[in-house]
Amino acid sequence: MRVVIFSGTTEGRALSAETAAMGAETVVCVATEYGKTIQEHVAGTHTLSGRMNTDEMVKVLKEADLCIDATHPYAKEASRNIRAAAEAANVPFYRLLRRESELPADCILVDSAQDAARFLEHTEGNILLTTGAKELSVFSAVKPQRLYPRVLPVQESLAACEAIKIPRGNVIAMQGPFSSELNAALIRQFSIQWLVTKDGGAAGGFDEKAQAAQKTGVRLVVIRRPKESGESYEMIVKRCREMMECK
Incomplete structure (x- = not known):
């Protein structure tokens, strides 16, 4: 199974380690060289760096079995482009949602x-x-x-x-x-x-x-955090395991 993770967050790196450990071919896309430096420490993953437009994302998703958006909660434009690329490439897509914080009453x-x-x-x-x-x-x-x-x-x-x-x-x-x-x-x-x-x-x-x-x-x-739909880290790991079992 080939998984493409658009990352740059702690959860994205952790998820890539999980999918690599499952035996999935794991490609991780990050926007910056700094992000690449950190991601490259995750064993069993292949890292691509640089900001991509939708067409470039579609090319990366060619022959992928799964696309996961694990970018920052405030990366609205990137998330829109990733979702559109997954639809254009006809690849199953999941958005990883980070849990929101309990905000202080006086903020x-x-x-x-x-x-x-x-x-x-x-x-x-x-x-x-x-x-x-x-x-x-x-x-x-x-x-x-x-x-x-x-x-x-x-x-x-x-x-x-x-x-x-x-x-x-x-x-x-x-x-x-x-x-x-x-x-x-x-x-x-x-x-x-x-x-x-x-x-x-x-x-x-x-x-x-x-x-x-x-x-x-x-x-x-x-x-304020933008409103969006998606799934928890734990649920996406579960779905990845289920997909691996079906392969």
Whole structure:
């Protein structure tokens, strides 16, 4: 059985290890070289890197028996393209859903990074951005001296920070996972008053951010997770095993 997993998440890597252990030919597609570096540590899998359009995805899915979308919960465009490619290639498709977090009652909930930026324009105090480098540009209207983005230590992320003139001393270039203690230490170190995050669930370290915010008294701004349909990690593993047994 040939399984193609569009990944880039903790669950995607874990799932690829499961399918490889079952004996399935496992191809994992990731968007970045950084993602490829991490994925290549998973034995028995073959990794493809680079952002693909729908037609390119269809080519990868040729002769596949199963397509699994294990991309990030906020990767809406990628998920749409993967679903469309699976339909075009006539390959069975599953979307792996990450469990949502229980949001603190006092958090500020917004619908997008743009909404978070508009809200923060009218506030005061330093801001810890933990939403990644991809959407940094939407915060360009906020004074750059207030922004403390935590991004991966790769050139693409640093270039995104430079593009909106964030002072170099404000850039926190680190690879997770981050404990609540480390989050709290960064908040204190940089006199943070606002922490912006997505609901990345347990795998995305949401609980550790929320705990740190509560511990230090900063306000938590949460970008609402897009609504979508799919199945749990456990259910998809079960379905993969059932397919292997039928082969």
